[in-house]
Amino acid sequence: MFKNFINAFKVKEIRNKLILTFVLVIIYRLGCWIPVPGVSAAAFKDQVAGDDGFLSLLSSVSGGALANGAILALGISPYISASIIIQLLTIAIPSLERLSKMGDEGKKRIALYTKIAALVLAVAQAVAVVVSFDGVLKESLLGSGFALPKWVVGTIVTLVLVAGSMFTYWIGEKITEIGVTNGQSILIFVGILSTAATSLLASVQGLFSDAWKDSLIELLLFFGALVLIFGFIVWIDGSERRIPVNYAKQIKGRKMYGGQSTYIPIRVNSTGVMPIIFAMSLLSFPQLILSIFVNTAENKFYQWYSEWLGTGSWLYIILVGLLITFFAYFWTQVTFNPEDVSKNIQQNGGFIQGIRPGKQTADYLKKISNRITLFGAMFLSIIAIIPSLLFKSISAGSLVGAFSATGLLIVVSVAIEFDKSLEAQLLVKNYKGFLK
Numbered sequence: 048m049f050k051n052f053i054n055a056f057k058v059k060e061i062r063n064k065l066i067l068t069f070v071l072v073i074i075y076r077l078g079c080w081i082p083v084p085g086v087s088a089a090a091f092k093d094q095v096a097g098d099d100g101f102l103s104l105l106s107s108v109s110g111g112a113l114a115n116g117a118i119l120a121l122g123i124s125p126y127i128s129a130s131i132i133i134q135l136l137t138i139a140i141p142s143l144e145r146l147s148k149m150g151d152e153g154k155k156r157i158a159l160y161t162k163i164a165a166l167v168l169a170v171a172q173a174v175a176v177v178v179s180f181d182g183v184l185k186e187s188l189l190g191s192g193f194a195l196p197k198w199v200v201g202t203i204v205t206l207v208l209v210a211g212s213m214f215t216y217w218i219g220e221k222i223t224e225i226g227v228t229n230g231q232s233i234l235i236f237v238g239i240l241s242t243a244a245t246s247l248l249a250s251v252q253g254l255f256s257d258a259w260k261d262s263l264i265e266l267l268l269f270f271g272a273l274v275l276i277f278g279f280i281v282w283i284d285g286s287e288r289r290i291p292v293n294y295a296k297q298i299k300g301r302k303m304y305g306g307q308s309t310y311i312p313i314r315v316n317s318t319g320v321m322p323i324i325f326a327m328s329l330l331s332f333p334q335l336i337l338s339i340f341v342n343t344a345e346n347k348f349y350q351w352y353s354e355w356l357g358t359g360s361w362l363y364i365i366l367v368g369l370l371i372t373f374f375a376y377f378w379t380q381v382t383f384n385p386e387d388v389s390k391n392i393q394q395n396g397g398f399i400q401g402i403r404p405g406k407q408t409a410d411y412l413k414k415i416s417n418r419i420t421l422f423g424a425m426f427l428s429i430i431a432i433i434p435s436l437l438f439k440s441i442s443a444g445s446l447v448g449a450f451s452a453t454g455l456l457i458v459v460s461v462a463i464e465f466d467k468s469l470e471a472q473l474l475v476k477n478y479k480g481f482l483k
Contacts, residue, residue: 051470078112079110079112079119081119082116082117083120121212131324133160162216165213177201177208216231236457251266281459287315288419289311289313292310293400313415316427318374320457322371330367372421372428375423375424385413
């Protein structure tokens, strides 16, 4: 990876893309520190620190922007949620399914619907944040000295957060357009790393205290566990089942086609991090809705839900594992269609050794896919549950939030994707030079 990065900097065109990507990321990170006008950043930080629900999760994904009371506090999360919703609706609604198969024009229409859905979700999340910070806004007014009605401050904060979320989406689009790899992934990657760096710095400061030996042992155990987990993720991410496909020889005129062998790669973790995001979003969604309409400090149902279904409870862990398995199979059905693959193989004169073309090939591919998906779901469940329990067992509780299951997978996946993008652009550049 570092070799590709160094070689990329030697090519002017790719170097310019990397510099533009870096500049846009710096702009994003600056926006994560600029506070919302008229609101105390310290009040936001205290409120997020005392919350174990969606506020702390939203702050960690945005790189601590919510805790800073920043204008980009919502980050890219509304767009990610909108993308997931539109992709699910593409399967359920026939008109959207037809749009997805209409080429570039259909993709543009779906992208427009995704932007509209992202705007709606940004408004909903901004309202949820403002309602959750209801008492804090009043205190902020008294501290700032502005004699404005409370609802006016809430409206201003809502508009600023929505505008910041759409600006973040624009930055991600620009990185994708003029940068190296997917911009939205890069922004999430940077947010997670910044949160992790803050937590690590707090832990390293313990080395200068009287209990420095305990802090040193804790950090060494933590990094040892982190290396093992990262290695396990990379190993599974590159694992795949290769199904050999043979193509018969075809003579057309004076030319002969086919007569070669290839394979269909079915990855163990073909679903990526999506099942974890679905499962955790589904379990945290009731807390998001309740926080808008009820007083979280006094409502008994909200407190019961946080205790029994909140992050870290045993019931939460069991439900997360079951939901991850369900969504892994669901997402595989979305991304891999055995009937279409079988039809393409048959139309090109191909066949799988010992399997008849047509329905038997589709059934064979479906059986293999289901088996591989089971192992992928088990892997995701382990990654979603084990790291938090492991870090807690070595008393690295302050680092659990920074290196959550979703964060670990996203960091590794984006790093691998970034390396592959650099390698592909270097390969294209080398081929251009060869042709000249």
